[in-house]
Amino acid sequence: MQTVLEDGHKTRCEMCAIRHRAVCGALSNDELAAMNAISRQRILASGEPILSADEEISWFGNIVSGTVKLTKLMSDGRQQIVGLQFPPDFLGRAFKQRSPYFAEAATEVELCIFPKPAFERILKEKPGLELRLFQDTLDELDAARDWMLLLGRKTAAEKVASFLHMIARRSPMIGCAHLADAGDIQFQMPLNRSEIADYLGLTIETVSRQIGRLKADGVLQLHATREFSVLDMDRLARISGI
Amino acid sequence: MQTVLEDGHKTRCEMCAIRHRAVCGALSNDELAAMNAISRQRILASGEPILSADEEISWFGNIVSGTVKLTKLMSDGRQQIVGLQFPPDFLGRAFKQRSPYFAEAATEVELCIFPKPAFERILKEKPGLELRLFQDTLDELDAARDWMLLLGRKTAAEKVASFLHMIARRSPMIGCAHLADAGDIQFQMPLNRSEIADYLGLTIETVSRQIGRLKADGVLQLHATREFSVLDMDRLARISGI
DNA sequence: CGTTATGTTGATAGCCGTCAACATACGTGG
DNA sequence: CCACGTATGTTGACGGCTATCAACATAACG
Structure with missing residues (x-):
């Protein structure tokens, strides 16, 4: 052919x-x-x-x-x-x-x-x-x-951090990366909260709370519910629990 | 050669x-x-x-x-x-x-x-x-x-039942099956409690308690800590939570 | 602008982890 | 064979993490 x-x-x-x-x-x-x-x-x-x-x-x-x-x-x-x-x-x-x-x-x-x-x-x-x-x-x-x-051994905080780190790291390949100022990584989250929960073995409420905590700790910034900026990749990696 | x-x-x-x-x-x-x-x-x-x-x-x-x-x-x-x-x-x-x-x-x-x-x-x-x-x-x-x-979605009871069902079902292939009377499946557990816990994302105490519960419910019988008999495979499957 | 889907926050409960004590099995050396 | 020490397993009390339930906020959409 x-x-x-x-x-x-x-x-x-x-x-x-x-x-x-x-x-x-x-x-x-x-x-x-x-x-x-x-x-x-x-x-x-x-x-x-x-x-x-x-x-x-x-x-x-x-x-x-x-x-x-x-x-x-x-x-x-x-x-x-x-x-x-x-x-x-x-x-x-x-x-x-x-x-x-x-x-x-x-x-x-x-x-x-x-x-x-x-x-x-x-x-x-x-x-x-x-x-x-x-x-x-x-x-x-x-x-x-x-x-x-x-899924078997990480806490909710570690799970959410691991997931965000993975998406942020791969965002250029995934095709969801946005231009960002400074050194921070900006991307559009491809999943909604319910899907993140189903990926991490958690509930939507726990996912929401953990994202809120990372935001409060200055690791993340949200421009919209699906528009993430990671301000501190190293800290995100450390929270992920290696 | x-x-x-x-x-x-x-x-x-x-x-x-x-x-x-x-x-x-x-x-x-x-x-x-x-x-x-x-x-x-x-x-x-x-x-x-x-x-x-x-x-x-x-x-x-x-x-x-x-x-x-x-x-x-x-x-x-x-x-x-x-x-x-x-x-x-x-x-x-x-x-x-x-x-x-x-x-x-x-x-x-x-x-x-x-x-x-x-x-x-x-x-x-x-x-x-x-x-x-x-x-x-x-x-x-x-x-x-x-x-x-x-790991992400099952309860401790479902995890332990799923694991035992898997081992029991595959025991002939695994090479740990023993002769048993009646229709029940007898086998030697290839893992200790700590390893079972590490496979299921649980602690040894929870594994021990769940095995105890299955024993009390008449689903299992233990001749030694590593010698299991499954008396009711169907019930074990049902507890596993499909 | 109303309606629905999605996300956040708070209060409470329960499952399972943690800590502790004890029991049993196993191996070693007397 | 028994005494002893260690590894493994069981059981109980308690606490904390995360699920559940509920109310509200925000975004999406026609």
Whole structure:
């Protein structure tokens, strides 16, 4: 399958913002052309479901922009976010018919999706792609285990500080960073208070109180409920409890 | 590299208890012979460290018997077990110089280890082996996320019940199952109370109290501190909180 | 401008952690 | 085999952290 290069125009893949950071980075130009032919863009509004748990999965995709949350639900409604994904993360569970969790757009999300059979064919032909997905999965596993330490052993104050530190640190990659004066880091929070609580194993009230305390202590500043400035990253790191 | 078959004798790999369930299952007979040539057995006593966090890793391995715990430590001593591994799990972090966590023998452990360079060479030559490791890693990631729900949202009673249910269910695979009369499941607990607490994000006192409650409720029976019988698996599952 | 969703703050309660005492199991050496 | 010391596990009393419940404030939206 070859892409038709419209004279003077570039293909979507060639213009792609995450071209080099995504799994597609493992592909040559020819292979990318094949990818371009089977991929299409999909825009999701904030809150829109992407995968239901146990739903048959018919496609994979890359996150081009926005934040995706992976959640697990208990029968009585208790909820836990078990993963956050940002550009250029890969979306989808290879080698399984059904996803073991829900995926949902936390903000507006732009995806680049591929039909499952076509992607699996390319995967079989391109060992470099599989290797890349494998490495990404190992990194996700490391991140999940870091989060297990947070959930099992950290206090509410440490949890909230750890979360804010992580978002602040990664805000340029996430695409939610704002210009800020001085050395402080300013960003738009991709989650609401309820989602932060579900990510940290807390309640919204506790999250709100801990953010308030960090604000009172001069570590944070809020320009709006979702507009954060970290005034003292070092102190935030120290409160996170290493 | 070819294995010399001593006449009449079988190689260690051919006699291996986990031959077909381990990653080696992805190998042909010839490839297994190559594996046999580079592997060697290692026995560890309970409590012996296997990998220190940030330690340079020079080998990979399979767990042949016993239980290995992966732990993370905070600077003030708080500890969290972020993974338990049983036969025929693979041990080691591919594509990284240093392990992001400690690994320690929870019981006596028998490993089959391979020098890292030799294993990585076989890995490059055998795409099936990499695929198998990839699939195992995805399963580990799913398990880690299940545990995140437990750590973030379950009560102490639900945590202990979930843990006991998991061990009881997997006891035949783990190799700690005992013969039991009637339909109840009997097994030897591979962790002490302190380790159970570190796996569940609780204290030893809370673990002890919850086990006591399950005993009083007739769900469990203890023949010794580490000899458990589950009398009612369905009720244990129900208490686990789905 | 009214209505709803989201976030904050306060009062109270309860689960689980902390501290302490005791019990039991285990290993060592006499 | 028993005495002893140590490690491990159990049980009780109490306190604190965080959940729960409730009221209010603010933002979002038509």
